[in-house]
Amino acid sequence: MNNRPAVDPAAILFKGVGTWGAIAVAVAGMAPTMAMNLNPQEPAEHVGRVVPLVFLLSTLVVLLVAWCFARLSHEHPNAGSAYGFVAAILGPRAGLVAGWTLLGTYLCFVIVGLAGVGLFGANLLQRLDLWRDASSLGLTMLAAVVVAPLSIVPAQRAGLVLIILEGVAVVAMVLMACAVLLLVAQGHGPQGDPPLLDLFIPTAGVGASAIALGLSFGLLSFAGFEQVATLGEEVKKSRFTIPRVLIGTVLGAGIVFTLVTAAETLGFGTDRAGVARFTTSTSLLADLSARYFGGWSGDLFDALAICSALGGALASIVAASRILFALGRDLVPSSPVARISRRAGRPATPPSVSWSRRSSDTARYASSFMPRDRMRSSGAPRSARSRSSSPICLSCSVRPARSYVRRGGACDGFCSFPRLRLWRSPTRSG
């Protein structure tokens, strides 16, 4: 551990992810279409028809969590998300535990997403009579094969894939919910007079404990929105963008979840039989759309749920790789997980960076930000150690004025290679 090459703390930054990429990771991390297919049944067993109230209350609770993440993302933008936040606030041990457990959570999200693809895929193939004994395990493995190449493309392209996968599904879900609410309001629902207000007033026998139990499933539906915090070192103007994406995603998801669960509850009916149909459904959106618009739409929503699950898995891989990178960068900088693909601008695992000449450049740059005792143990060249008081442009080796660096200015007067962003990035986050 003593003779290791130094890692550029900002190297991950030189391929910026845009705001849409950040939104895509936040939304896809939640996998809202999959959540609306599988989650509302559980709270309905405890609270009956007031499921929309549960999701409305969940939105308020998750907003508090999002606010914490937003504040921390503003103060300590980093690729480790909770690892960096907790380490900065509570100390290194707590930070390490937080980062490691969050990494485990995101790895589980990946497995859940892939398993969701297998589950919905098997259902769809059986319903279409394409594969009667469809193996959900086999389809899960197939999903892993599909996601694997997508997970090694740069974050911007992954964001594009996520926008396509999840955006279409969310738009279709919202349109279907609005159409169902309209049909119910016109008297085509199971009950002539839609009791819209009743969806937000608990019935007799539904106490605070039942609502709290339902809330746990409501909160679960939002899980994953905070994955965007792992892009803290990649998003352009991350201190501005990520907090807004976090809050905006939760607000938007809360409105969508409340709207969709209202449509699902009214669409199935608010009487005892309707609630029973609701709770026993294995795919709420597919069953609801098939009920109002025919079997083809049910198959369509199963297909969209597959897209949503695939997007959720991909977003979780993006987030997990960033946390792994942040942990490796601090603990074992010489390991493959701590390396950067300079061409793609993302953590490179397996190794794709040659450390021959570049490692000396990187060490020289990193030395500008490293404390001297750590630099000595990091294997940085002696020349770099001796010049640690001033950062050096990696492209032309010119040492600009320190005040110039503080302002976050580019080295346009000396050279114009994009690699200049390497030394510029730590100061531009704000």
Add this chain to the structure above:
Amino acid sequence: MAIAYTFWVNVYPPQPGAYRVIPWIVLVWCCAPVMATLFDPRLLKLVASGCLAARERMKED
């Protein structure tokens, strides 16, 4: 307390299928960093003097 209670009801009595194993995997996973830092305190120094600390110091400068 909530975490301890949830863990207790999911481990005792043993749950069916994969749920018999999953809580133990989670427990081992969560304890791993705590044990690692206890056995090798250098890890804490590495985190404390890592890139985050360097960046914070640079921000203060």
